[in-house]
Amino acid sequence: MATVDSFLPDFIQSTFFSGYTIFxxxxxTLILLIFIIAIIKMFKKIxxxxxxxxYSIIPFIICGCLVRALVDQGIYPKTIFLITPGIYILIGLAxxxxxxxxxxxxxxxxxxxxxxxxxxxxxxxxxxxxFIPRLNIKPIIYVFITWIIVFIIMYVLFYxxxxxxxxxxxxxxxxxxxxxxxxxxxxxxFDASTTFVATEYFSYYExxxxxxxLYQVFxxxxxxxxxxxxxxxxxxYIIDQYFDDETIKSLLKLSVxxxxxxxxxxxxxxxxxxxxx
Numbered sequence: 001m002a003t004v005d006s007f008l009p010d011f012i013q014s015t016f017f018s019g020y021t022i023f024x025x026x027x028x029t030l031i032l033l034i035f036i037i038a039i040i041k042m043f044k045k046i047x048x049x050x051x052x053x054x055y056s057i058i059p060f061i062i063c064g065c066l067v068r069a070l071v072d073q074g075i076y077p078k079t080i081f082l083i084t085p086g087i088y089i090l091i092g093l094a095x096x097x098x099x100x101x102x103x104x105x106x107x108x109x110x111x112x113x114x115x116x117x118x119x120x121x122x123x124x125x126x127x128x129x130x131f132i133p134r135l136n137i138k139p140i141i142y143v144f145i146t147w148i149i150v151f152i153i154m155y156v157l158f159y160x161x162x163x164x165x166x167x168x169x170x171x172x173x174x175x176x177x178x179x180x181x182x183x184x185x186x187x188x189x190f191d192a193s194t195t196f197v198a199t200e201y202f203s204y205y206e207x208x209x210x211x212x213x214l215y216q217v218f219x220x221x222x223x224x225x226x227x228x229x230x231x232x233x234x235x236x237y238i239i240d241q242y243f244d245d246e247t248i249k250s251l252l253k254l255s256v257x258x259x260x261x262x263x264x265x266x267x268x269x270x271x272x273x274x275x276x277x
Contacts (some may be wrong), residue, residue, distance in 0.1 A: 028085055035092070036255055042096070043247050046103050048113070050250040051180060054257060056114045057095055059121025061262050064091035066128045069269035075131050088262070094124065132273060139271035142201055146193040150225055154189070181236045184257045185229070191264030192228045196221045198267050202274070232256065 043050050068087050070076045080086045098120040102113035199221045235256060243249040 031085070032255070036251060039096070040248055040251050043251060046100070048103070050247065050254045053099065053114060053117060054180070054183070054254060056117040057121065057254075057258070058261070059118060059125055060091055060095045060098070061258060062265055063121060063124045063128065064088065065262060065266035065269050066125065066132075067091075068266050069273055070128065070131055072270050073133060073273050075133065095121075134273060136272050136274070139197060139202065139268065142197040143190075143193050143268055143271075146197055147190060150189050150193060151186075154185075154229065178240075180253060181240075184236060184253060184260065185232050187257050187260035187264065188228045188232045189225070189260075191260045191267070192224045194264045194267035194271070195224055198271055202271060232260070 039050075064087050067076060067082060068084075071078055071082045071087075076082055081090050095117075098117055099113070102111075102116035102120070105111050105116055106113040236253070239249055239252050239256075243252065
């Protein structure tokens, strides 16, 4: 199988497969927006709420992250389909095909499409499990402790905010109480926790532009937590306030959820399969 180095021109390799830059981040964002627009049309055609598959797509996310982690460990070859952005496209297409099959089965046999989709994702995970070289529990403990601490702090701040704004800002109180919003924010705090643990306690570095810029200023990756909270809450607030179409609103939230859980899961799996340092 051809590797990235042998398959692509030097310009493509250096621009899109050698870490994140402002340019390729913008390009990836534009590609994602085009992909989202196409998926919106698909969901309108099949007439289901995108958020109904929020939990059903988690096995697909884990599968993609597991494959990517196995690439990082040298178990799988570094091909354009197994690293960013190819792996996201591959898993995205697998999810869409599986969803369409699940919908077909639902309409034919009345089998809940959410369960069918979830089971297909689990089946895709299984073959990859045999290639996991080793597991280290230490990163999992670090991430879990960090996540819990952040959740406690966030809960306290949220409840203080809700108490102070309940009488005057009912929309804000309703927004902070929204279960879907909370799950999405949780996914991004999970990503932040894995990034913090990987960079502070293990020999990893952050590739994304904004977290790196904050690190250069404050000399700590603790800044990723307030950055995530502010950015994600702002994005969710904009989606809730300025998008009336339920399909568009739901798909945007589903996309934000994936963008939080996927890198966080990849970070964690990479750490637990690597040697302890």
